[in-house]
Amino acid sequence: MTSPETQTVYIGTLDGDGLVVATARDGALTVTAALPEVREPSALAFSADRATLYAVSELPDGVVTAVDISDPQRPAVLTAQPSGGAGPTHLDVFGDHLVTAHYSDGVVASHPIDADGSLGPLGAALLLEVPGSGASPHAHQVVPDPTGRWLLAVALGLDAVFVLRFDRATGALAEHSRMDLPAKTGPRHLVFHPDGTRVFVLGELTPTITxxxxxxxxxxxxxGESVTVTGPGAPDPTYPAEIAASGDGRFLYVTTRGEDAVGVLRIGPGAPQLVQTSPTGGAWPRHCALGPGGTWLYVANQRPGSVTWLPRDPATGRLGPIAGEVTVRGACWVALA
Structure with a gap:
């Protein structure tokens, strides 16, 4: 934070200018810098102390990079390591390790994190598979559970979510259990409810939340139940990309490519209910993130490249018309420091 009114924002890109740095003031974004040496950073994650930012480079030979953000507006690369797989698409911090999901080959990999936030060499790797399926796993996301004991890995090509055991000393990974989904769901991302008892799984090939x-x-x-996340009259096909939960656990937000909209769903005791679809102001929306206090939603529109922001009513969860946008080539991720 540079002042009570401003906040640093990091924007990941594909076919863009690398890692883009911006400031948010009263909701509005202004681009201030870029690190082109961080190539194709399609997903970002913060260290526990938020002094280091980690990025995947979504390349055939994947890379993970640690970026020092102790001075938020002057980020500097600490280390870069081979990610341990092909086409990494997501990463997260799990204890003293960075874990990464690889779409192209279905590998989940771990790297040790040193005391200064830098990354050590590859610690361990696990190929997600369902014996006899013959399908490509396409690991798309890795998420630690709220207890810090388990790692959940979403396998789009296997229509499954894996629960993995994790050795905190070595970073080794092993399958513990698996939840299968209907064929051609194509699970892409999931989010935990803030109470830690429920998970909402977003399908990419079938536009649903399970x-x-x-x-x-x-x-x-x-x-449990599955519900459709697209609005009436949405084009076919559509490809949902990101799911986020409000901090109070009352609403979900889903970006959908093709419909180019954000779906707002109310969380209840049963399945979530779609209450609104709101245009994102761009095309092919990828990641979205709620700002502090939940009064703004930021959306990365990959084509042709912009980040838009929409006002949000915390009481109703509903989104207002687009309030502004900033051009960012190939925008695909928004991370607020």
Whole structure:
């Protein structure tokens, strides 16, 4: 934070200018710098102390990079390591390790994190697979559960969410359990409810959210209902990209490519209910993120490249018309420091 009114924002890009730096003031973004040496940073994650930013480079030979952001507006590359797989698309911090999902070959990999936030060499790697399926796994996301015991890995090509055991000392990964989804769901991303008892899984190939109960002691998911996330008259096909939950646990936000909209869903005791679809102001929306206090939603529109911001009513969850946009070539991720 540079003042009470401003906040640093990092924007990941594909076929853009690398890692882009911006400031947010009263909701509006202004681009201030870029690190082109961080190539194709399609996903970003912060260290626990938020002094380091980690980025995947979505390349055939993947790379993970640690960026020092102790001075938020002057980020500097600490280290870069081979990611341990092909086409990495997501990463997260799990204890003293960075874990990464690889879409092209379906590998989940881990790297140790040093005391200064830099990355050590590859620690371990696990290929997600369902024996006999013959399908490509296409690992798309890795998410630690709220207890910090388990790692959930979303396999789009296998229509499954894996629960993985994680050795905090070595970074080794092993399959513990699996939740299967209907064929051609194509699960892409998931989000935990803030209460830690439920998971919402977003399908990319079938535009749905599937609710699942999470049992953290047993490390198991139990599949529940699925609901459509697109509005009436949405084009076919559409490809949902990102799912986010409001901090109060009352609403979900889903970006959908093709419809080029954000779906707003109310969370209740049963399946979430779609209450609004709101245009994103760009094409092919990827990642979205809620700002501090939940009064703004930021959306990365990959084509032709922009980040837009929409006002949000925290009481109703509904989004207002687009309030502004900033041009960012190939924008695909928004991370607020």
């Amino acid at each position: 609710t699942a109960d999470w049992e953290p002691v047993a490390g198991t998911l139990t599949r």
